[in-house]
Amino acid sequence: MIRCExxxxxxxxxxxxxxxxxxxxxxxxxxxxxxxxKRVTTISDEREAIIRALDKALAEFELVLVTGGLGPxxxxxxxxxxxxxxxxxxxxxETIYENLKKRFEARGYKFPESNAxxxxxxxxxxxxxxxxxxxxxxxFEKKGRxxxxxPGVPAExxxxxxxxxxxxxxxxxxxxxxxxxxxxxxxIPESLLFELLGDISEIEQYGKLAFLPKFSGVxxxxxxxxxxxxxxxxxxxxxxRMILNRAGEYVFSTGDTPLEKAIADKLLDKKRTVAVxxxxxxxxxxxxxxxxxGSSSWFLGGVIAYSNEQKMKILGVPPELLEKYGxxxxxxxxxxxxxxxxxxxxDFGISITGIAGPSGGSDEKPVGLVYIGFASPxxxxxxxxxxxxxxxxxxxxxxxxxxxxLYEALA
Amino acid sequence: MIRCExxxxxxxxxxxxxxxxxxxxxxxxxxxxxxxxKRVTTISDEREAIIRALDKALAEFELVLVTGGLGPxxxxxxxxxxxxxxxxxxxxxETIYENLKKRFEARGYKFPESNAxxxxxxxxxxxxxxxxxxxxxxxFEKKGRxxxxxPGVPAExxxxxxxxxxxxxxxxxxxxxxxxxxxxxxxIPESLLFELLGDISEIEQYGKLAFLPKFSGVxxxxxxxxxxxxxxxxxxxxxxRMILNRAGEYVFSTGDTPLEKAIADKLLDKKRTVAVxxxxxxxxxxxxxxxxxGSSSWFLGGVIAYSNEQKMKILGVPPELLEKYGxxxxxxxxxxxxxxxxxxxxDFGISITGIAGPSGGSDEKPVGLVYIGFASPxxxxxxxxxxxxxxxxxxxxxxxxxxxxLYEALA
Numbered sequence: 001m002i003r004c005e006x007x008x009x010x011x012x013x014x015x016x017x018x019x020x021x022x023x024x025x026x027x028x029x030x031x032x033x034x035x036x037x038k039r040v041t042t043i044s045d046e047r048e049a050i051i052r053a054l055d056k057a058l059a060e061f062e063l064v065l066v067t068g069g070l071g072p073x074x075x076x077x078x079x080x081x082x083x084x085x086x087x088x089x090x091x092x093x094e095t096i097y098e099n100l101k102k103r104f105e106a107r108g109y110k111f112p113e114s115n116a117x118x119x120x121x122x123x124x125x126x127x128x129x130x131x132x133x134x135x136x137x138x139x140f141e142k143k144g145r146x147x148x149x150x151p152g153v154p155a156e157x158x159x160x161x162x163x164x165x166x167x168x169x170x171x172x173x174x175x176x177x178x179x180x181x182x183x184x185x186x187x188i189p190e191s192l193l194f195e196l197l198g199d200i201s202e203i204e205q206y207g208k209l210a211f212l213p214k215f216s217g218v219x220x221x222x223x224x225x226x227x228x229x230x231x232x233x234x235x236x237x238x239x240x241r242m243i244l245n246r247a248g249e250y251v252f253s254t255g256d257t258p259l260e261k262a263i264a265d266k267l268l269d270k271k272r273t274v275a276v277x278x279x280x281x282x283x284x285x286x287x288x289x290x291x292x293x294g295s296s297s298w299f300l301g302g303v304i305a306y307s308n309e310q311k312m313k314i315l316g317v318p319p320e321l322l323e324k325y326g327x328x329x330x331x332x333x334x335x336x337x338x339x340x341x342x343x344x345x346x347d348f349g350i351s352i353t354g355i356a357g358p359s360g361g362s363d364e365k366p367v368g369l370v371y372i373g374f375a376s377p378x379x380x381x382x383x384x385x386x387x388x389x390x391x392x393x394x395x396x397x398x399x400x401x402x403x404x405x406l407y408e409a410l411a
Numbered sequence: 412m413i414r415c416e417x418x419x420x421x422x423x424x425x426x427x428x429x430x431x432x433x434x435x436x437x438x439x440x441x442x443x444x445x446x447x448x449k450r451v452t453t454i455s456d457e458r459e460a461i462i463r464a465l466d467k468a469l470a471e472f473e474l475v476l477v478t479g480g481l482g483p484x485x486x487x488x489x490x491x492x493x494x495x496x497x498x499x500x501x502x503x504x505e506t507i508y509e510n511l512k513k514r515f516e517a518r519g520y521k522f523p524e525s526n527a528x529x530x531x532x533x534x535x536x537x538x539x540x541x542x543x544x545x546x547x548x549x550x551f552e553k554k555g556r557x558x559x560x561x562p563g564v565p566a567e568x569x570x571x572x573x574x575x576x577x578x579x580x581x582x583x584x585x586x587x588x589x590x591x592x593x594x595x596x597x598x599i600p601e602s603l604l605f606e607l608l609g610d611i612s613e614i615e616q617y618g619k620l621a622f623l624p625k626f627s628g629v630x631x632x633x634x635x636x637x638x639x640x641x642x643x644x645x646x647x648x649x650x651x652r653m654i655l656n657r658a659g660e661y662v663f664s665t666g667d668t669p670l671e672k673a674i675a676d677k678l679l680d681k682k683r684t685v686a687v688x689x690x691x692x693x694x695x696x697x698x699x700x701x702x703x704x705g706s707s708s709w710f711l712g713g714v715i716a717y718s719n720e721q722k723m724k725i726l727g728v729p730p731e732l733l734e735k736y737g738x739x740x741x742x743x744x745x746x747x748x749x750x751x752x753x754x755x756x757x758d759f760g761i762s763i764t765g766i767a768g769p770s771g772g773s774d775e776k777p778v779g780l781v782y783i784g785f786a787s788p789x790x791x792x793x794x795x796x797x798x799x800x801x802x803x804x805x806x807x808x809x810x811x812x813x814x815x816x817l818y819e820a821l822a
Contacts, residue, residue: 016439028427042451112602283697290693301721310712
């Protein structure tokens, strides 16, 4: 069995300037090919720290993936350190130099000589070709253990993982299946859910169970280790029966898919279409729905009516309504949802109007007050929410609540 | 000087189900009080792994912060492991039990007995009170080194950091200032920027310099270590002069602010307004602009014209144009920008029309082809981009390129 450690290099990760999304993306992709990530170590761009981390990782694990510090500037030291560490030397690659030069010239820049260093690569490493950036990947072998070094730029790391690392190590890892399955619950605290599921050891004969509290509720995750995908799937199904029997009323998704994907599937299935009218979310709901590939089959469009003028002019909200009830009101949410449905000739119309903050609140209408309207062939409903004080959270929660309303109507 | 390691515990972090935002938040807060995070280690909820990580951390660093695995369910083992590790035992806290019970009853739930275990806490630890959740924080001391254990739920960890950990260790760390300062550039590749800055050693007499390539361009970060805030600030100012002299034309922000905030400041300053017409980005550009608090002063609204019908109906794109050139064309981008400016009566109108993928591309118009239109009182310009194959990246890059066009027009 191949077990993996990820070493992420970069001060920006340690001081919190950048969140380490690379490690979680890699962890999820490696899981899919049955390689568990046992540790992630994040360190700074320092020779000592890199060597110490490599020593520890290669002593414990069969595969070590290193990202970061391969750029062309003076603070990028990873290539020099690993070249020394594996006792090899840099050699010049003419074709890589020519390709780098072409890439720059195609973008209209003169080729900077400081970039030429990227054509020098360690002699004893297999070079993994990077077609989306200028730093190549490197695969080292030492006493039957492997170390891959990749750039930290997410798009470049992903390219190298998908085109080199995952295919190479999936082929070496036949017969080890890890399957993670998640059931998402809402409306019940973690400890009550735990009690509801009864004897956990009965469930854990099929795999390891974990409880993950989130904003939306508590996710239940099962991790199954098996020799074949079919066996792993059988275990997941056994647990699914138990969970749905014991806590089914709280489960809103039997899988890891985001709510937007569940919505997309239902809309496609029922051949229904949707349009949005957004105020305080400024386009976030449309963005979330169109995150899903193929959304053009069921998402027709929408209006971002951030100002009252646009609410009247494009959405046809009567000025009297705005004057009498204000833009953030049940009445305005209702007409916004109805009118966007009419304008875009869709089956459903969703509206969001609220006060995201930080300013704009009053005693009567505080920051966090949001109305969500939902128009369907059966009529209109409006839901009132009072979220919190943080602008970003209020916008996220509003868009999520709108998706939930749509999902419930489709379920 | 106090140096810190963060140990994040949780399988969900290793398999990529959750991104480790806790570690970056903690890193940034610790930086502010002059405590550098030298390593972040993420491990699974396994006794062996936790003990090994604690051994290594306490051998190297003065402060170790542990998060995760303090919940009430069977997969939460951190408290038991650290209690053993520091050679102490659990004792029962009556007042904590009563408080837990009250918290549940206030939310309308019967108190679940599985939660009662959270009133048992290690005898030799200082208990750090958690007022936003049921797992308390714990502070251990061993041979003059410190270990703090906190829950992994972000809101609870933040509460404990802000109310206990940061005040305690800031008081012990007088005389060590770390200051990070970032200058953000756009429109120049990393290696050319590096060359433009000339002799880096001249800059690095004031602090450590790093180059961070992003979507928006390349960030330059300076890290200064000093004894007083005034000295640190003086060093930042010296470097700022050098950077602005040598590469000032590419710097859009002398600080950490996003491009959208720089745009907001310029629009406010010039009293200009803007509206958007989005196709393939589905609302993302509007979302990005309205991320900025106070955006209602200059962002009036927009249209998400995802389908051709909406482009004609709401945006008034002539059907002949769509037929002759297609929705993804310079001609359609131009009229979309002009018309949204007219409809919303703004100073500027921005349009995006493109093929985000994964499907919808052709030989003539591949996935990644995006036109961005910009209408101002001076006329319209359209920029053609050919991005890559990934839907999410294409959408992000499109929205960013639109912001860049707007920024350049304002600069």
